[in-house]
Amino acid sequence: MIDTINAFVLFANFVLVPGLAYGAQLALGALGITLLYGVLRFANFAHGDTMAFGTMVVILFTWFFQQNGITIAPLPTALLAIPIGVALTAAVALATDRLVYKHYREIKAVPIRMVMASVGVMFVMNGVVRFIIGPNDQSFADGLRFLITARDFKKATGLNEGLAIKMSQALTVGVAVLLVVALFWFLNRTRTGKSMRAFSDNEDLALLSGISPARVVAVTWIIAAGLATIAGTLYGIDKSFKPFTYFQLLLPMFAAAIVGGVGNPVGAILGGFVIAFSEVTVTYAYKKFLTYLVPTEYAPDGLVQLLSTDYKFAVSFIILVVVLLIRPTGLMKGKVI
Amino acid sequence: MSNSLRAVLGFGVFFVLLFLVGFYQSWNVMLAIxxxxxxxxxMALGVNIQWGYAGLFNVGIMGFAALGGVAAMLTSRAPVASAWQAGGSNLxxxxxxxxxxxGLAVAAYRKIRPSPMKSLIMVLIIGVGYFAIRTYFDPAVLAIEADNPAKSGFLGGLGVPIIFSWAIxxxxAAGIAWLIGKIALGLRSDYLAIATLGISEILIAVMKNEDWLTRGVKNVSGLDRPVPYELALQESAWFISQIENLFSNRLDGLSEAGRELALRGLVVEYSSVFxxxxxxxxxxxxxLTVLLLCVLALASPWGRMVRAIRDNEVSAAAMGKDVTRRHxxxxxxxxxVVGIAGAMLTTLDGQFTPSTYQPLRYTFLIWVMVIVGGxxxxxxxxxxxxxxxxIWIEAEPVGNWLMQTITSTLEPDSGLRRHLLDSxxxxxxxxxxxxxxxxxxFSPGGILPERTAAR
Amino acid sequence: MFLSGDNLTGGYGGADILHGCSLGVEKGEIAVIVGPNGAGKSTAMKAMLGMLLIREGQVTLDGRDITSLTPQDRIAEGVAFVPQTSNVFTGMSVEENLEMGAFLRRDDFSGTMEEIFTLFPILKEKRAQLAGELSGGQRQQVAVGRALMTKPSVLMLDEPTAGVSPIVMDELFDRILEIRETGVAILMVEQNARQALNIADRGYVLVQGRNRFTDTGEALLANPEVRQSFLGG
Incomplete structure (x- = not known):
């Protein structure tokens, strides 16, 4: 019996809790991609680098605050810098729209041209981020590291296995829940939010109803940039910040958005968790977990790892492919906010 | 300006610049560029076939180039007999x-009628199958990678001349493209972009981690060459006499010892140029072959159909053209074509290094080439x-020089200056x-826009 | 006339589709545009809405020249339009559809919504349902309701009865008559020419972008030539 509990705690510590936090981060990123898709109708390849840019701004201001002794311990100082990061990133997103994407909307270019332009934007942003903060790992997390440490947990419960909950993980899930609630309130209850849904649903009819496309597009960019900055910051506090990693997050985020049904915000959240948990469960080594559960003589020799962690993109990719083959509209029907 | 004039002018300017590099930097640098x-x-021709002919946006050029690289390595490397002995049978x-x-999975997918039972059977086949594969695969990998890990630790390749690898x-690349295309073409156009981005990242991850196949990040260097080695040339009497003849007026009038030294220098330098x-x-x-084939193909009825599809998929489909198949x-x-270029690149490098494959260099830069060119x-x-x-090559010295100039007013060891120079x-x-x-x-057609009938 | 287009000539940028076509409708009237396929009926209506490149002629609303206004500007001026297809927000509830119709209004529009619910009682019943889940006839009601939310002075309908059953069609025409009673000018394009002319105060028969017959609905129905060529005897 005690072994079963140990096994469960072990699983929770290495799979459930990290998966929950990672899923929340992916969900926020995928929400931005899905909203942009719904309104502007193209897959934004620059989203990962928008995330990197926003996080970089947050990091720079976090350092500034830390140097000047402005902290909000036990919470990480980065929280204080997030509003600045969101504001600057939203401004950059709006400027990019004005300089790049607006033209393609006006000439009614095929969507793939917008995708291509977004790839150009991606590299420009990538260059800017690397130029300002460099290509290397940056740490900026401070404040309390653990809400519950593994040792405290063991002491309190007397179990062999500890369950650690990092501040960053709790914060990620908490912030994500708040943001999602706020976003859905906005989309379903406010005039602007509803007009965004209407625009995504039926652009021509929205125009006939007097909804201003410029305003809808601007609001969408601001929300997407805000979500990207916050998701990136949470990811950075939880793991670490490295520009290339953020570029690579693009694939799981796209996968999450498509798996959930492109253009569908509920789907994006669902997709985020599907991808995150698949990644974590498939790359987790079950040796110890199984050792607790089966009689000693059957304990496995190998790591019992389905896939090496080097292949975690492969997981999102395979899920993406399976969904595209079996149900191209995604789990929730896509294309409508 | 007509297109042919632009082409002459464009290539003219390029070759003049290239010559200047040769003249002022060195012929070796010029030829390397x-x-x-x-x-x-x-590579750009390959991308142009996809984008220019069909509007297919491939964001995974890196992956296809890397496949060419693997091919070059696997084709030319001699098989490692001991590794095959250690893990071959299990593999x-x-x-x-x-x-x-x-086979079972495909059969089950096709034969069983859709039901929850079908999904269960599919999962069971794939799940049990996966463990069965791993049972044999894992020991094979361990054995192969344990075989002389410092020098080899992989299976090696076919051991045939590397030039064949260009075709392989x-x-x-064609094989992987078939797989990706089957899945993503016919769906919304951006799915192909996402799918190619994904597959290229995965291909690179496989090359970095499957040491038994590619030696991973330990790299494979000293690949076979389709051309002579510099050292062999420097020893070859034929080559030395050729250089002697070529530079006879520069060598004449030197003292015996001076002549010997100068000749040695020229032979070393020009062996590399050769x-x-x-x-x-x-x-x-x-x-030239690929270019010729591309031009001929585009002018053929096939090329006209392809362009018709690109310009109006709906009406082309209505006229009975199978758009997805053509795509x-x-x-x-x-x-x-990208795969061929990738193999050529690894051949030129003489080594296979998976970690050098960066999307910026291998995907993005090629895109810039195609768009700027037309x-x-x-x-x-x-x-x-x-x-x-x-530009990519010469931008580095120019950029560094520019940064030096901009920052020259700053303190030599100020943090900002160092940062700017590093960045x-x-x-x-x-x-x-x-x-x-x-x-x-501003110029969607590029330097040499596609010639199209007025629309 | 309240809304009138005079001598309209133009198209979608290529060849002209309308050739000196004239249309109009008074407040409290129904004007119907009929004609064979490809006669430019919908195009003529779109010209009135500003979705066409007009080379010659002008559109006036209540005496004001609105030829150069964009569709959005005309909507703000009190013109409402119900497209033939995809005329509801399928992913939004009935009530939200109506709210979006009132997007330009900054005042309290709950009264207008009540009026629409009185006009189309079924919509009140299904107010929380997604418009995409409704039947064809109910969707048309949502579409008309959405357009009425701005309290327009002109309502344009592009084939409102396309693809609905005869019973639903009769019901829809009854509602349109009710809307007329509120003093709205109604301009509509109809494929079901006979039924439409029955309720029309004014009828326009277009052929190849030109006016062929213009008269009251009654007179057109009585005209043997019209009956022969356009009403199937």
Missing amino acids: FNLCLISGV FIAALVTLIVI GGLF VKLCYSGLFLAVL LQIFILGSA SGNNLGSVLGAFIIWF AQHMRLFIMGVVMLTVMR
Whole structure:
């Protein structure tokens, strides 16, 4: 019996809790991609680098605050810098729209041209981020590291296995829940939010109803940039910040958005968790977990790892492919906010 | 300005610049740049087939180029007998089991009627199959990688001349392109972009981690060459006498000892130039062949159909053209050309290093070449490749110089100055991105726009 | 006339589709545009809405020249339009559809919504349901309701009865008559010419972008030539 509990705690510590936090981060990123898709109708390849840019701004201001002794311990100082990061990133997103994407909307270019332009934007942003903060790992997390440490947990419960909950993980899930609630309130209850849904649903009819496309597009960019900055910051506090990693997050985020049904915000959240948990469960080594559960003589020799962690993109990719083959509209029907 | 005049002018300016590099820097540098220009030209042609002919947006060029690289390595390397002995039989069984599992899964997918039972059976086949494969695969990998790990630790390849790998690289890339195309073509156009981005990241991850196959990040160096080695040339009496004849007036009038020394220097320098020239010849042959085939194909009825599909998919489909099939064909062809170029590149490098495959260099830069040169125009893509590669290489010294100048007023060891100097390299990315966006926005046709009937 | 287009000539940028076509409708009137396929009926209506490149002629609303206004500007001026297809927000509830119709209004529009619910009682019943889940006839009601939310002075309907059953069609025409009673000018394009002319105060028969017959609905129905050529005897 005690072994079963140990096994469960072990699983929770290495799979459930990290998966929950990672899923929340992916969900926020995928929400931005899905909203942009719904309104502007193209897959934004620059989203990962928008995330990197926003996080970089947050990091720079976090350092500034830390140097000047402005902290909000036990919470990480980065929280204080997030509003600045969101504001600057939203401004950059709006400027990019004005300089790049607006033209393609006006000439009614095929969507793939917008995708291509977004790839150009991606590299420009990538260059800017690397130029300002460099290509290397940056740490900026401070404040309390653990809400519950593994040792405290063991002491309190007397179990062999500890369950650690990092501040960053709790914060990620908490912030994500708040943001999602706020976003859905906005989309379903406010005039602007509803007009965004209407625009995504039926652009021509929205125009006939007097909804201003410029305003809808601007609001969408601001929300997407805000979500990207916050998701990136949470990811950075939880793991670490490295520009290339953020570029690579693009694939799981796209996968999450498509798996959930492109253009569908509920789907994006669902997709985020599907991808995150698949990644974590498939790359987790079950040796110890199984050792607790089966009689000693059957304990496995190998790591019992389905896939090496080097292949975690492969997981999102395979899920993406399976969904595209079996149900191209995604789990929730896509294309409508 | 007419297109042919632009082409003459464009290539003219390029070759003048290239010559200046040769004259002021060195002939070796010039040829090094030129060889990569040629390879980039082939790669750009591959991308142009996909984008220019069919509007397919491939964001995974890196992956297809890397497949060519693997092909070059696997084709030319001699098989490692001891590794095959250690793990070959298990690997063979694992391959057999994989085939059986795939066969069963496909059969079950086709034969069983849709029901929850079907899903369960599918999951069971794949799950049990996976463990069965791993049972044989894991020990094979362990055994192979334990075999002389410092020097080898992998299976090796076929041991045939590396020149064959150019074709094999094309085949590898075509195979993966077929798989991706089957899945993503016919769906919304951006899915292909996402799918290619994904597959290229995965391909690189496989190459970095499957040591038994590629030696992973330990790299494989000292690949076979299709051209003579410099050292062999320097020993060859024939080559020395050729150099002696070529530079007789420079060598005449020197003292015996001075002449010996000067000749030695020339032989060393020009052995390297000679090798590069040999490569140039081979690459140029490939480039011209591919270019010729592209031009002929585009002018043929097939090319007209392809362009008709690109310009109006709906009406082409209404006229009974199988759009998805045509797209698949084009996607495979283009990827194969990129694969060929990838194999050529690894051949030139003489080593296979998975960690050098960066999306910026292998995907993005090629895109800039195609867009700047003129998407849809084959000659334009080649010109774009030449010019952009030249800028990419020469931008580094220029950029560094620029940064030095800008920061010269700052304290020599101020943090800002050091940071700016260190970061100068990332400006290349930024500038290339801006170039791409600007050309797309203001001159969507590029330097040599596609010739189209007035629309 | 309240809304009138005079001598309209133009198209979608290519060849002209309308050739000196004239249309109009008074407040409290129904005007119907009929004609064979490809006669430019919908195009003529789109010209009135500003979705066409007009080379010659002008459109006036209540005496004001609105030829150069964009569709959005005309909507703000009190013109409402119900497209033939995809005329509801399928992913939004019935009530939200109506709210979006009132997007330009900054005042309290709950009164207008009540009026629409009185006009189309079924919509009140299904107010929380997604418009995409409704039947064809109910969707048309949502579409008309959405357009009425701005309290327009002109309502344009592009084939409102396309693809609905005859019973639903009769019901829809009854509602349209009710809307007329509120003093709205109604301009509509109809494929079901006979039924439409029955309720029309004014009828326009277009052929190849030109006016062929213009008269009251009654007179057109009585005209043997019209009956022969356009009403199937």
